[in-house]
Amino acid sequence: MSIHAIKPIKTKKNAESFSSSTEEGQPLSPMARLFHESDSNVYIIVIIGFETRLNPEVIKANLVHTFLKQPRFSCVQVADEKNGGELKWVRAEVDLDNHVKVPTPDPNMESADLYVEDYVSNLSKTRISMSIPMWDLHLLNVKTSDAEAVGILRVHHSLGDGSSLMQLFMSCTRKLSDPESLPSLPFSKKKKPDSSSGGFLQYFINLFSVFLIYWNTLVDVVMFFITTFFLDDTKTPLKGPLGVASTPRRIVHRTLSLEDIKLVKNAMNATINDVMVGITEAALSRNLNRKYGQIKKDAGEAVGDNNLPKNIRLRATHFVNLRPYLAAKEDISEMIKSSSSVKLGNMIGYVLFPFTIGLREDALDYIRSAKATGKRKKATLEAIYTYLMAKFFIKYFGAKWASFPTQTTLWFSNVPGPQEEVTCFGHQVAYVAPTCYGQPNALMIHAVSYVNKMKIIISVDEGVVPRSSSNLR
Numbered sequence: 284m285s286i287h288a289i290k291p292i293k294t295k296k297n298a299e300s301f302s303s304s305t306e307e308g309q310p311l312s313p314m315a316r317l318f319h320e321s322d323s324n325v326y327i328i329v330i331i332g333f334e335t336r337l338n339p340e341v342i343k344a345n346l347v348h349t350f351l352k353q354p355r356f357s358c359v360q361v362a363d364e365k366n367g368g369e370l371k372w373v374r375a376e377v378d379l380d381n382h383v384k385v386p387t388p389d390p391n392m393e394s395a396d397l398y399v400e401d402y403v404s405n406l407s408k409t410r411i412s413m414s415i416p417m418w419d420l421h422l423l424n425v426k427t428s429d430a431e432a433v434g435i436l437r438v439h440h441s442l443g444d445g446s447s448l449m450q451l452f453m454s455c456t457r458k459l460s461d462p463e464s465l466p467s468l469p470f471s472k473k474k475k476p477d478s479s480s481g482g483f484l485q486y487f488i489n490l491f492s493v494f495l496i497y498w499n500t501l502v503d504v505v506m507f508f509i510t511t512f513f514l515d516d517t518k519t520p521l522k523g524p525l526g527v528a529s530t531p532r533r534i535v536h537r538t539l540s541l542e543d544i545k546l547v548k549n550a551m552n553a554t555i556n557d558v559m560v561g562i563t564e565a566a567l568s569r570n571l572n573r574k575y576g577q578i579k580k581d582a583g584e585a586v587g588d589n590n591l592p593k594n595i596r597l598r599a600t601h602f603v604n605l606r607p608y609l610a611a612k613e614d615i616s617e618m619i620k621s622s623s624s625v626k627l628g629n630m631i632g633y634v635l636f637p638f639t640i641g642l643r644e645d646a647l648d649y650i651r652s653a654k655a656t657g658k659r660k661k662a663t664l665e666a667i668y669t670y671l672m673a674k675f676f677i678k679y680f681g682a683k684w685a686s687f688p689t690q691t692t693l694w695f696s697n698v699p700g701p702q703e704e705v706t707c708f709g710h711q712v713a714y715v716a717p718t719c720y721g722q723p724n725a726l727m728i729h730a731v732s733y734v735n736k737m738k739i740i741i742s743v744d745e746g747v748v749p750r751s752s753s754n755l756r
């Protein structure tokens with residue numbers, strides 16, 4: 284089995300290069316501190332399927348020259364008693380045996396897919412000790428229905444958000460077609476202004492656009508405060524109670540055709556995110572209609588085709604990447620030539636995204652609704668506002684004064700993945716499926732693209748969404 288070339292780096296040299304880093308000795312950022320609160324002690328879990336069996340020794344050898352060169356993966360988070368117990372990054376010697384786990388599965392297991400699913404679920408019942416860098420990697424040489432082996436990377440969210448971890452992952456991969464080249468991410472093409480247009484009409488349009496952004500932001504900020512104090516989502520079978528952040532999660536993932544999604548996107552003149560939100564609205568509507576139908580049946584009431592209550596308020600905490608790199612260029616190889624050049628951190632804001640729940644005769648109406656809401660949310664500074672407000676309250680009043688909303692029903696997020704097939708430390712990747720646990724909502728839906736596939740990953744509290752309905756079909 285071949286691996287892509289990585290120049291050996293001696294441990295001493297690695298320590299010297301680390302000592303020059305600005306990370307060591309620095310306090311955690313306000314957003315990183317937020318992810319240590321009891322109601323938002325969040326971990327990112329990335330399930331990676333491979334087309335070949337995993338070689339643990341090869342992977343460990345590569346981790347020394349990739350992950351361990353990244354300061355946050357070589358630091359522990361220590362309370363600074365001289366500064367009120369504030370957490371700071373402190374260099375630590377990393378023993379890979381404490382981070383890389385290679386379990387021995389039962390060869391007579393009934394279902395490999397269920398074994399992996401249960402393994403991930405059991406991980407969500409545990410936390411990583413703060414006495415070591417807060418990440419671990421689990422290598423399962425188990426053949427499932429869509430992979431020959433599975434790797435599970437678990438990272439505490441204080442180390443970085445999904446976008447920065449995707450960059451770190453990509454710095455460890457190479458194109459399958461060109462083992463010397465880094466993969467590329469999809470990017471957002473910004474329309475260039477038409478230089479031929481101008482005059483008073485163009486000036487008026489630009490002025491109105493600016494006014495609209497600030498008006499929408501004002502409305503969203505007011506709605507944010509109203510939500511914080513008393514505007515809760517409708518209590519549906521999908522909404523978890525307070526304290527759900529500490530409960531275990533069942534994590535499942537399914538694959539859609541990215542080409543089919545793009546076909547709908549182009550036909551509707553929408554975005555991939557619009558289509559994914561529309562698909563989610565449709566799935567949630569059907570799931571709730573079935574649940575309410577069962578509730579009526581159990582109560583001895585008549586069950587019809589539409590059993591949904593009227594005016595269901597169901598919103599998502601929709602996370603937004605605030606980094607500008609995706610709009611800058613198609614190939615980010617210059618930014619991820621090595622893992623140490625990747626800047627980790629939590630540059631994310633969020634918007635309160637309303638989902639339209641109802642049964643539609645035309646399924647495309649879900650996408651039309653998602654497109655309209657998405658267009659409205661793009662013309663607002665809500666995500667930047669929530670990011671800055673969280674930093675402000677954490678810095679001046681403490682992390683307990685800043686928290687993610689518990690009033691919404693779910694978390695929703697998406698991250699673009701590699702456009703080409705890639706290898707990671709010489710192992711061909713079949714799929715990438717990231718999600719979280721520890722969030723103060725019973726349901727999280729995550730979408731990530733990889734080549735011509737779209738993975739939908741669902742993280743649920745089984746006490747709220749039982750296993751029989753956790754796929755939200």
